[in-house]
Amino acid sequence: MTTFEQVIEDLGRVEPRDAMPDDYRATLIRQIAQHAHSEIIGMQPEGAWITRAPSLRRKAILLAKVQDEAGHGLYLYAAAETLGVDRADLLDALHTGRQKYSSIFNYPSLTWADVGTIGWLVDGAAIVNQVPLCRCSYGPYARAMVRICKEESFHQRQGFESLHALSHGTPEQHAMAQDALDRWWWPALMMFGPPDSASPNSERSTAWGIKRFSNDTLRQRFVDMTVPQAAVLGLRIPDDDLAWNEERGSWDFGEVDFAELAEVVAGRGPCNAERIAHKVRADAEGAWVREAADAYAASGGAR
Amino acid sequence: MPSTRCEDGPDAGTAGAAASDRIYLLGLADDALIASHRLSEWVARAPDLEEDIALANIALDLLGQARMLLGYAGELTDPVLTEDDLAYLRPADEFRNAVLVERPNGDFAVTIVRLLLLAAYQYELYAGLRTAADARLAAIAAKSVKEVAYHRDHARLWTLRLGSGTAESRRRMETALAAEWPWFCALLGDDRADRSCRHWVAEVLGTATLELPEDRVATPSGRDGVHTPDLDAILAEMREVTAAHPGATW
Numbered sequence: 001m002t003t004f005e006q007v008i009e010d011l012g013r014v015e016p017r018d019a020m021p022d023d024y025r026a027t028l029i030r031q032i033a034q035h036a037h038s039e040i041i042g043m044q045p046e047g048a049w050i051t052r053a054p055s056l057r058r059k060a061i062l063l064a065k066v067q068d069e070a071g072h073g074l075y076l077y078a079a080a081e082t083l084g085v086d087r088a089d090l091l092d093a094l095h096t097g098r099q100k101y102s103s104i105f106n107y108p109s110l111t112w113a114d115v116g117t118i119g120w121l122v123d124g125a126a127i128v129n130q131v132p133l134c135r136c137s138y139g140p141y142a143r144a145m146v147r148i149c150k151e152e153s154f155h156q157r158q159g160f161e162s163l164h165a166l167s168h169g170t171p172e173q174h175a176m177a178q179d180a181l182d183r184w185w186w187p188a189l190m191m192f193g194p195p196d197s198a199s200p201n202s203e204r205s206t207a208w209g210i211k212r213f214s215n216d217t218l219r220q221r222f223v224d225m226t227v228p229q230a231a232v233l234g235l236r237i238p239d240d241d242l243a244w245n246e247e248r249g250s251w252d253f254g255e256v257d258f259a260e261l262a263e264v265v266a267g268r269g270p271c272n273a274e275r276i277a278h279k280v281r282a283d284a285e286g287a288w289v290r291e292a293a294d295a296y297a298a299s300g301g302a303r
Numbered sequence: 304m305p306s307t308r309c310e311d312g313p314d315a316g317t318a319g320a321a322a323s324d325r326i327y328l329l330g331l332a333d334d335a336l337i338a339s340h341r342l343s344e345w346v347a348r349a350p351d352l353e354e355d356i357a358l359a360n361i362a363l364d365l366l367g368q369a370r371m372l373l374g375y376a377g378e379l380t381d382p383v384l385t386e387d388d389l390a391y392l393r394p395a396d397e398f399r400n401a402v403l404v405e406r407p408n409g410d411f412a413v414t415i416v417r418l419l420l421l422a423a424y425q426y427e428l429y430a431g432l433r434t435a436a437d438a439r440l441a442a443i444a445a446k447s448v449k450e451v452a453y454h455r456d457h458a459r460l461w462t463l464r465l466g467s468g469t470a471e472s473r474r475r476m477e478t479a480l481a482a483e484w485p486w487f488c489a490l491l492g493d494d495r496a497d498r499s500c501r502h503w504v505a506e507v508l509g510t511a512t513l514e515l516p517e518d519r520v521a522t523p524s525g526r527d528g529v530h531t532p533d534l535d536a537i538l539a540e541m542r543e544v545t546a547a548h549p550g551a552t553w
């Protein structure tokens with residue numbers, strides 16, 4: 001019989017029935033739940049633009065994208081449930097603020113350009129964060145990430161393409177695209193979390209094969225990937241310190257405002273209250289529907 | 304945009320045949336487009352995650368149908384118009400959708416009742432059109448009828464759950480049925496497809512132990528271009544971005 005430690009050392013996969021330390025289980029539940037919550041809260045800022053999308057083609061792409069995000073939420077809640085928790089309890093933890101979701105979704109989506117920008121930057125950052133998770137030590141999480149990452153790269157390309165149409169459109173469309181980049185750039189960099197010097201759980205997650213790269217490494221990878229794309233878009237990244245570093249073969253960039261990140265994570269971002277209120281309201285309004293479905297199933301009908 | 308208002312009837316001059324097909328296509332297209340708009344308002348607010356996905360999926364199917372039909376109708380217009388011309392620039396009184404689909408969402412019971420009625424209606428129409436002489440329309444119908452069969456079944460299952468789930472769900476279904484039924488009657492005539500549609504709905508309601516409402520025809524039906532202010536509100540929202548950037552491409 002292989003022990004947990006051996007599986008981790010051999011870079012193998014831990015499966016739901018395998019023995020695992022309580023802390024490992026708890027860490028995964030927290031991370032997968034937070035990830036699932038991010039997918040479904042993330043439906044709000046873009047979902048709000050479906051009815052206003054400026055062409056039927058863009059509308060179809062956006063509707064499909066937001067539907068994909070709901071699907072990601074579903075896979076991830078299912079992955080969390082393999083660890084012995086229940087989706088309803090996780091949602092309750094989200095609604096009551098005991099569990100978090102990605103800080104990025106606490107920023108408002110103010111114009112149509114935000115939709116393309118979110119696809120390009122937010123899905124782009126998600127990919128950088130998540131590709132390494134396809135090799136994460138917990139099997140169900142790793143497998144969910146493989147499916148999700150494929151769709152996220154699709155979203156990223158579509159977002160880029162949508163933004164490209166704006167940045168190469170009328171002067172007003174270009175200005176809208178630049179404004180969206182100005183607002184989303186720094187929050188996107190914050191998606192990689194606090195700097196390595198202040199990331200409390202990283203070391204243990206790395207030892208357990210949940211985390212493969214540090215926050216700062218992934219942040220740098222994102223910047224290096226994104227800067228040339230901004231050039232193709234003809235948009236300016238709002239960072240005066242951005243400069244190619246020949247020696248490192250990487251882009252130097254300015255200081256991320258981690259105090260702002262801490263505020264948003266603490267629940268004091270621009271839209272935290274609104275996002276949770278929306279979710280809680282939808283949940284309350286659907287309570288009678290879920291009760292009816294349960295009652296029907298209990299009486300022998302198909303759920 | 305050039306006016307797309309023209310002949311209302313089938314015998315409107317030399318362009319008669321094409322024009323009446325066009326108006327007919329617009330009716331089908333606009334039902335799908337406006338119903339899709341209303342369903343997409345549910346995104347991120349459905350009763351649970353599975354239903355969020357299902358409603359978005361149905362909205363997406365309907366949007367796809369609308370695009371095929373609008374594209375076709377646009378080609379039959381002189382000069383030729385695109386799907387976006389027809390969706391974003393056409394005056395509200397040239398929309399041919401049923402008023403049934405433009406009415407505000409209300410609660411989930413209203414959405415399910417409306418989906419049940421619309422899908423039952425579309426199912427019969429598309430099933431019949433599969434053998435239409437017009438090969439292009441027949442192909443659109445053959446693709447759409449499969450999608451609509453799923454929508455119809457989804458609405459049927461929810462009607463059963465809500466009809467006999469709890470006292471509250473039942474009360475909400477009764478209220479929704481009473482409110483939407485006259486708008487459904489406004490759509491139906493007495494041909495074979497309409498009778499078959501009615502029959503299917505009556506059977507589902509019977510199984511759900513819901514009473515069949517009494518027939519009453521609401522006006523306007525929407526088919527002749529007369530609508531409620533709810534359609535103006537939908538179009539204003541749909542066109543919020545495009546109206547601010549006339550002539551831009553997206």
Ligand SMILES: [Fe+2]
Nearest residue numbers: 039068069072
């Ligand atoms: Fe996602």
Ligand SMILES: [Fe+2]
Nearest residue numbers: 123151152155
């Ligand atoms: Fe995504």
